[in-house]
Amino acid sequence: MIMKQLWSFIRKEFHHIFRDRTTVMILLLMPVIQIILFGFALSTEVKDTKVVVLANTNDNATRRIIDRIDASEYFDVSIMADNSDDIDAAFRDGKAKLAMVFEDHFAENLKHTGTAHVQLIADATDPNAATSFMFYASNIITGYQQEISQSGGGTIAPEVKMLYNPQMKSAFNFVPGVLGMIMILICAMMTSIAIVREKEMGTMEILLVSPMKPIYTILSKIAPYFVLSVINFVTIMLLSVFVLKVPIEGSFMSLFAVSLLYIFVALSLGLLISTITSSQLAAMMISGMGLMIPVMLLSGMIFPVENMPTFLRFISNFVPARWYIDAVKTIMIKGLSITAVWKDVGVLVLMGVVLVTISLKKFKVRLE
Amino acid sequence: MIKYLLKKEFKQIIRNPFLPKMIFMFPLMVLLVFPWAASYEIKNLNLSVVDNDHSTYSRRLIQTVTSSQYFRLTDNSTSYSQALKSIESNKADIILEIPQNFEKSIINRESVKVMLSANSVNGMKGGIATTYLSMIVAEFNRTLVSELYPEAASNASSIIQIDTQFRFNKHLNYQVFMVPALMVMILTLLCGFLPAVSIVFEKELGTMEQINVSPVPKITFILAKLIPFWIIGFIVITIGFTVSWLDYGLIPVGHFYQIYTFAAIYILAISGMGIVISNYAQTLQQAMFIVFFFMMLFIMLSGLYTPVDSMPEWAKWIAAFNPLKYLMAVMRSIFLKGSNFSQLKSDLAILIGFAVFFNGFAILSYKKTN
Numbered sequence: 140m141i142m143k144q145l146w147s148f149i150r151k152e153f154h155h156i157f158r159d160r161t162t163v164m165i166l167l168l169m170p171v172i173q174i175i176l177f178g179f180a181l182s183t184e185v186k187d188t189k190v191v192v193l194a195n196t197n198d199n200a201t202r203r204i205i206d207r208i209d210a211s212e213y214f215d216v217s218i219m220a221d222n223s224d225d226i227d228a229a230f231r232d233g234k235a236k237l238a239m240v241f242e243d244h245f246a247e248n249l250k251h252t253g254t255a256h257v258q259l260i261a262d263a264t265d266p267n268a269a270t271s272f273m274f275y276a277s278n279i280i281t282g283y284q285q286e287i288s289q290s291g292g293g294t295i296a297p298e299v300k301m302l303y304n305p306q307m308k309s310a311f312n313f314v315p316g317v318l319g320m321i322m323i324l325i326c327a328m329m330t331s332i333a334i335v336r337e338k339e340m341g342t343m344e345i346l347l348v349s350p351m352k353p354i355y356t357i358l359s360k361i362a363p364y365f366v367l368s369v370i371n372f373v374t375i376m377l378l379s380v381f382v383l384k385v386p387i388e389g390s391f392m393s394l395f396a397v398s399l400l401y402i403f404v405a406l407s408l409g410l411l412i413s414t415i416t417s418s419q420l421a422a423m424m425i426s427g428m429g430l431m432i433p434v435m436l437l438s439g440m441i442f443p444v445e446n447m448p449t450f451l452r453f454i455s456n457f458v459p460a461r462w463y464i465d466a467v468k469t470i471m472i473k474g475l476s477i478t479a480v481w482k483d484v485g486v487l488v489l490m491g492v493v494l495v496t497i498s499l500k501k502f503k504v505r506l507e
Numbered sequence: 508m509i510k511y512l513l514k515k516e517f518k519q520i521i522r523n524p525f526l527p528k529m530i531f532m533f534p535l536m537v538l539l540v541f542p543w544a545a546s547y548e549i550k551n552l553n554l555s556v557v558d559n560d561h562s563t564y565s566r567r568l569i570q571t572v573t574s575s576q577y578f579r580l581t582d583n584s585t586s587y588s589q590a591l592k593s594i595e596s597n598k599a600d601i602i603l604e605i606p607q608n609f610e611k612s613i614i615n616r617e618s619v620k621v622m623l624s625a626n627s628v629n630g631m632k633g634g635i636a637t638t639y640l641s642m643i644v645a646e647f648n649r650t651l652v653s654e655l656y657p658e659a660a661s662n663a664s665s666i667i668q669i670d671t672q673f674r675f676n677k678h679l680n681y682q683v684f685m686v687p688a689l690m691v692m693i694l695t696l697l698c699g700f701l702p703a704v705s706i707v708f709e710k711e712l713g714t715m716e717q718i719n720v721s722p723v724p725k726i727t728f729i730l731a732k733l734i735p736f737w738i739i740g741f742i743v744i745t746i747g748f749t750v751s752w753l754d755y756g757l758i759p760v761g762h763f764y765q766i767y768t769f770a771a772i773y774i775l776a777i778s779g780m781g782i783v784i785s786n787y788a789q790t791l792q793q794a795m796f797i798v799f800f801f802m803m804l805f806i807m808l809s810g811l812y813t814p815v816d817s818m819p820e821w822a823k824w825i826a827a828f829n830p831l832k833y834l835m836a837v838m839r840s841i842f843l844k845g846s847n848f849s850q851l852k853s854d855l856a857i858l859i860g861f862a863v864f865f866n867g868f869a870i871l872s873y874k875k876t877n
Binding site for chain 2: 159161162165166169172173176177179180181182183184185186187188228230231232233236254255256257258259260261262263264265266267268269270271273274277278280281297298299300301302303304305306308309311312324329332333336419420421423424427428432436437439441442443445446447448451468472473475479
């Protein structure tokens with residue numbers, strides 16, 4: 140009897156959501172587009188950085204250095220400046236990011252006095268990009284110098300190895316991040332809005348006076364979002380393996396188990412928000428500002444948590460996505476077993492239990 | 508007529524228990540917290556060292572690396588596989604492995620390789636870590652050469668001295684990079700979300716019907732919805748300037764009036780977009796999702812986090828249709844480099860184009876009939 144009742148309620152909720160074509164479309168397409176865009180489009184590699192050159196003496200050495208810079212994949216010599224004002228202008232209208240200034244009589248000085256000066260000026264508005272291309276440019280010039288001078292002496296050459304992600308694809312970082320974000324979006328944000336909507340519309344009263352137990356009302360509310368989350372999890376996994384070529388190094392089952400746990404935590408968060416708010420707008424703002432922003436910022440999805448000040452690191456401990464994303468990275472990308480993420484799992488279980496208890500306690504069965 | 512409608516809009520905003528607080532708290536919170544969190548300024552990278560040589564030179568290299576501000580020695584391993592464990596447990600971010608015969612090779616003037624292995628799950632962080640470490644190794648190399656073979660250095664036919672200068676952000680401070688961009692993000696979120704929400708809300712409450720049967724012309728109605736957010740945008744950006752001055756000591760190099768002009772056009776564009784969306788959405792939930800979807804794409808493809816220049820061609824094409832990208836670049840240029848109108852005229856033209864397009868679209872797509 141109860142099962143039949145519950146079933147019909149769940150069916151009602153499914154109709155609610157799936158008849159809203161736009162929302163369903165967006166919910167199913169959003170992860171696809173996000174994964175593809177973030178996976179392919181976001182990168183910090185230095186590529187074709189525009190260079191402005193100021194060389195008053197057109198000699199052999201300057202030309203060869205300029206050619207080398209231009210030939211490298213990192214740079215693209217685009218402007219030959221006549222004076223330092225040109226450099227300034229090129230920086231200001233964004234036509235160049237790096238300036239190379241050769242001293243007068245560069246080759247002559249190099250030949251006769253043994254030293255010559257070249258100045259590298261970087262547009263450091265983006266500090267990391269500036270550091271990188273400064274490094275590459277210095278390396279190219281040093282390479283040229285070593286070639287023309289047989290100074291003897293060996294060199295210490297660093298041999299670089301990028302662990303787990305040899306091509307430094309941003310996808311490796313974004314797949315776990317998008318997973319963590321989408322689940323919060325669907326489970327917490329959607330669920331809370333759906334429940335509060337019934338409150339706002341007044342239909343919550345009807346549900347509460349029906350012979351259904353409140354717990355079943357809640358269960359039927361969250362069922363469709365649960366299903367949607369699982370569908371999204373599967374899509375994201377398929378995309379990341381087949382399109383982004385981010386392999387699942389660890390066991391798929393443990394990954395799935397951790398994800399189910401996270402969905403549970405996210406759903407209980409949504410439930411909690413719905414019990415403490417009374418308008419859709421408020422529910423939206425709380426889940427938007429209070430959940431989405433911390434997820435994007437403090438979860439390690441984009442910015443490494445370790446570099447943040449202590450205060451923010453402390454707060455990040457309360458962001459469920461942080462633990463989930465860490466667990467996904469460990470299992471999926473580093474390929475370790477589920478025992479390596481016991482701490483993440485423990486924290487998530489604890490969060491889930493606390494959230495469900497509070498929200499069930501606060502769920503009002505009485506009419507006001 | 509527009510006077511009364513504006514009065515209504517302002518009352519609705521001011522009497523809302525939520526909105527006025529939001530308008531002040533949101534920029535404050537974002538500007539006070541984000542620059543600390545949204546940072547790729549990498550300091551204190553955890554370093555694991557595998558020293559297979561145990562010589563004076565290997566110790567000096569390690570000493571050089573750890574005395575830089577970037578690296579912190581957290582693990583000393585006897586083998587590479589042991590060091591790898593410390594990466595797996597996140598105890599270390601990067602491994603520096605010094606081979607046997609390191610010292611011998613240096614003295615014999617042979618080339619020698621040191622291995623740098625970085626955890627690159629976060630590719631950007633891994634990339635930055637290896638760049639820094641390579642830079643320190645290269646510097647160490649130069650010191651050694653000039654120390655060991657002074658004769659080579661002085662007799663050598665040629666030394667090119669490279670003099671580096673970082674302009675506009677001398678201390679390579681990441682917050683300087685983020686603060687102007689975050690102001691753009693706040694503007695986008697508030698002035699994009701709120702107009703959309705406000706119209707759909709009227710639809711849900713049923714008050715939209717009342718407007719539709721009233722003699723209010725379409726353009727007046729849209730204007731009445733736009734103008735309050737325009738003013739809110741100005742308030743928000745002024746809060747932004749104040750916070751960035753008080754908290755980060757940042758004052759725009761360029762002119763304020765130029766920033767306000769660009770912002771005024773941009774707010775029109777982004778609010779117009781919000782209104783277009785609200786014209787098509789039936790419920791708040793729907794509107795929110797569509798707006799969220801676009802905002803997410805806009806923000807990610809704006810150059811806020813990763814440079815637009817590093818994107819593949821097709822993504823650059825998509826980014827070309829992103830109004831956020833233009834204001835982001837403009838804001839950073841005026842704020843940090845002191846660019847002026849004539850240098851940014853193409854951006855200005857494009858932003859005006861966006862504003863005209865979205866608002867025209869908003870007026871055309873608003874239908875008074877159901």
